Amino acid sequence: MxxxxxxxxxxxxxxxxxxxxxxxxxxxxxxxxTELEYRTPYELLVAVTLSAQATDVGVNKATRKLFPVANTPQAIAALGVEGLKPYISTIGLYNTKAANVVAMARQLIEQHDGQVPRERAALEALPGVGRKTANVVLNTAFGEPxxxxxxxxxxxxxxxxxxxxxxxxxxxxxxxxxxxxxxxxxxxxxxxxxxxxxxxxxxxxxxxCALRDLCRFKDKTPGEPDPVAG
Incomplete structure (x- = not known):
């Protein structure tokens, strides 16, 4: 048989x-x-903006120094671009990111009373914020699916x-x-x-991998399956 x-x-x-x-x-x-360290929606927004083409580990190292000094739109705006750069200079594209984060802070103050908006369109209108960053903030800070x-x-x-x-x-x-x-x-x-x-x-x-038996990937890395993973 x-x-x-x-x-x-x-x-x-x-x-x-x-x-x-x-x-x-x-x-x-x-x-x-998330592995990004933050305490407020604004800290998360800044951290995610800084994380583009950078690791969470690298961003956390920078924000551990930055956030005790400036963790509100008002404080970031007061720092200005040149004042912000030394805190984030270890992160890739820091010149562009510094300009965006400061411009974002000013726009939050002028248009949203210094608060992070919960609407996608308003988030994506901020300097340096694209769809992915908006999605992270909406999900992680505000619980949106x-x-x-x-x-x-x-x-x-x-x-x-x-x-x-x-x-x-x-x-x-x-x-x-x-x-x-x-x-x-x-x-x-x-x-x-x-x-x-x-x-x-x-x-x-x-x-x-706990998903090995379900996964459709044809070129799986060889090796004996972990008994726990299946």
Whole structure:
């Protein structure tokens, strides 16, 4: 008697597989949080703005010195561009970022009474703030079910078959469509952390991946599966 063949799987995860995927990610990390250090929505906005093409570790090193001195739009505006630069000079593109952060502070004071707005359009109108930064702030500071697609999420969504797409916006829209509502608020953080520490760009840690049996990635890193990961 021949063994039953496993059913062929398509390039995309099924709804049941997506449910299983997020159940596992939640079990591993029930309360995921950003690795950027912040205490207020404004500190988060500044940190995310500084994090473009930089690591969270590098941004945290800079803001640990900056925020005790200036962590409000008024204080940043008072520092000015030249006053801000020494605090963030270890971060890539710091000249442009300094100009944007100071201009953002002034616009927040002039148009929003120094408060970070909760509306996407208002956030994206701020200097240096694009859709991804707005999504992070809306999700992390204000609890909105948004999806900030960075390089990690883009990679994980395509590799696994969770939400394949050729552009960042296509992946964002697909994730919002397929991620089950109970998981949507935290999905952004789960996927970033999975991409950062497991599904890495050059050599994904497939043997220790909790999603290995679900994942559609054809070129998995060889190795014996971790018994815990499955």
């Amino acid at each position: 021949t063994a039953a063949k496993r059913p062929r799987r398509g390039p995309r995860l099924s709804p049941a597989e997506i449910e299983t995927m997020f159940e596992r990610l939640k079990a591993l990390n029930p309360k995921p949080v 948004t999806m900030a697609v960075d390089t990690h999420i883009f990679r994980v969504a395509n590799r696994t078959g969770l939400a394949p797409g050729k552009t960042v916006r296509a992946v964002e829209d697909e994730l919002l469509r397929v991620v089950p509502p109970p998981f949507l608020h935290d999905a952004h953080h789960w996927l970033i952390l999975h991409g950062r520490y497991v599904c890495k760009a050059r050599k994904p840690d497939c043997p220790h």
